[in-house]
Amino acid sequence: MDSVSQIALGAAVGVATMGRRTAPWKAALWGGLCGTLPDLDALIDHGDAVSNMTLHRAETHALFWLTLASPVLAGLAALLARERDRFGRWWLATWLVLVTHPLLDAMTVYGTQLALPFSDWPWGVGSVFIIDPLYTLPLLIGLAVSLARRGAPGRLRANAIGLLLSTCYLGWSVLAQTIVEDRVRGALAAAGDPAAREVPMLVTPTAFNTVLWRVVVMRGERYDEGFVSLLDGARAPRFASFERGLPLHARVRELPAVERMTRFTHGFWRLAERDGRIVLTDLRMGQEPYYVFAFAVAALSPNPGLQPLTPVRVGGRQGMEVGASLRWLRDRALGADSFPPGFPARRTMPASAPHPDLPASRAGAAR
Template sequence: MDSLTQIALGSAVTVAVMGRRTATWKAALWGAVAGTLPDLDALIDHGDAVLNMVLHRAESHALLYLSVGAPLLALLVSRIHRETALFPRWWLALWLALITHPLLDTLTIYGTQLLLPFTHHPYAVGSLFIIDPLYTVPLLVGVIAALVARHPATGRRWNLAGLALSTLYIGWSLWAQHAVTQAAQTSLRQQGVAAERLLVTPTPFNTVLWRVVAVTPTHYHEGYRSLLDATPTMRWTAHERGADLMAEHAAVAPVARLAAFTQGLYRLQVTPAGRLRITDLRMGQEPDYVFNFDLGPARAPGSNPSVQVSQRPDLGSALPWLWQRLRGNDLPAPR
């Protein structure tokens, strides 16, 4: 999730666990720190754009490593504030603030390596978009209320209410994802598409309109489903994945890395300039994707560091379409 959300979640969790044992501002401050720490790995440059992507949300997001670091952070905090008697409570509060960060990230589609060093599998539920105000705002309101309330007990109740609402929203997102998955599977069967993989993830800033990608050995089919759609019919567009290029370049290091990280949700193309380009199909929408990578000349890809080539949609047409499609109007996606 975005940094503001992780700060709000870390603060809310720590304020809730510390309660009246320490000043609310202390709990909120150190919760924000703990909620931010895992994402500092984004500052590391590995010298290659694909490596930078697949090594984000790795060791710094692993539950084991965060659990080892939690008592060290708690010891530091309890000594700074001369609250050594509260060390066990600080340990619990900061441990929860640390591990809820990657657990929340797992609900997005990016991929979080929760169980390092035992497995590099990138866990990704995909029921939340990376920025979702309906999840973040209750947390922010609760934390701010806890900080400014004249009566601390009232502020703590507001904070708990914010945590409860945001948690219920997660439950809603999982239910909505399941409902859309069922609708997409039915639609694909009716159209005779046998998908190897199915991606169901929300469009930006909401959990009402969902993007669906169905992958076959040679193609990927993109469709959209709003919970407000009046009919079960889904509109699909088919696109080539570059199956021949995948077979030819499967052993090229950045191709193999991204194939594993996206769990097969990628595309290979040769550009008009003769460059091999790999695309993560999970984040973006046709034809604009955040994670495109230039892998070098198609005849010798991977010989030089990969370079990210992001494509951004025209917001002037994308946002009005998003609003209209969210409301159940069956419009073709902007191109």
């Protein structure tokens, strides 16, 4: 999640855990500080763009290492607060603040390596966007009320309510994600898709909400992308189909950067030739044609073969019309049947239509 959310969560957890055992401002200050510490790994340069991406949210987000660090940080907190007799409570508060940071990050789609050093698997539920005001505002409001009501009875209750509401929102996000995935798989099955229940599918919320969801369906040599709102009613989702670049993958699959990215993205990637270079794109974050993470991994050679490159980040969201995109986001969330600005909608098909991958006999039956 974004830094504001992590600071707010850390401060709220600190206040809730310390209770009346210390001044709330002390617990909030220390909680906010510890809540942002794990993200300092973003300042480390690992030598290339792919490593910098895939090694973010690694050791500093691992539950094991954070647990080992918690008593040291708690001792510092107790010393600075002049409350060494309350070291045990500071330890609990510090540990809870530290571990809730990566657990919240794991609710996004990025990938958080919670189990290091035992496993480097990047966990990512993908049910919340990296910035979501409906998660963060309850934390900020509850914390602000608790800190402002000095001496008032029950003043810590607002902070607890804020924590409860934000946690319930995370639960809602998982439920909404499940609803959308079931709806899409049901629509594909109704269209006669034999792989509807097993096909790899990514369901993630669009920016700042959990009403409008982006869906990516992997189809071997292609992938389909579409958008589903909880307010769409009974309308079947529509998808656009794109080439995935598997022939290029056969040529670069052994490059370390490609191996790392194909695993880190859980298979949601594509390869394409661009300006004489082979570019690997993470399909999980962004949307056609604008993606957050795309890396040039090799250069085409005049002779047969490729020249490996030190991975560099390319593309991004240049050319994206922010105002038009936000207006589309609002309208589409409310149920408008449209694709975002810049989206190649001319290649779309409804989920209720037979998919091009289906054999002719099944396609005819689906009609």
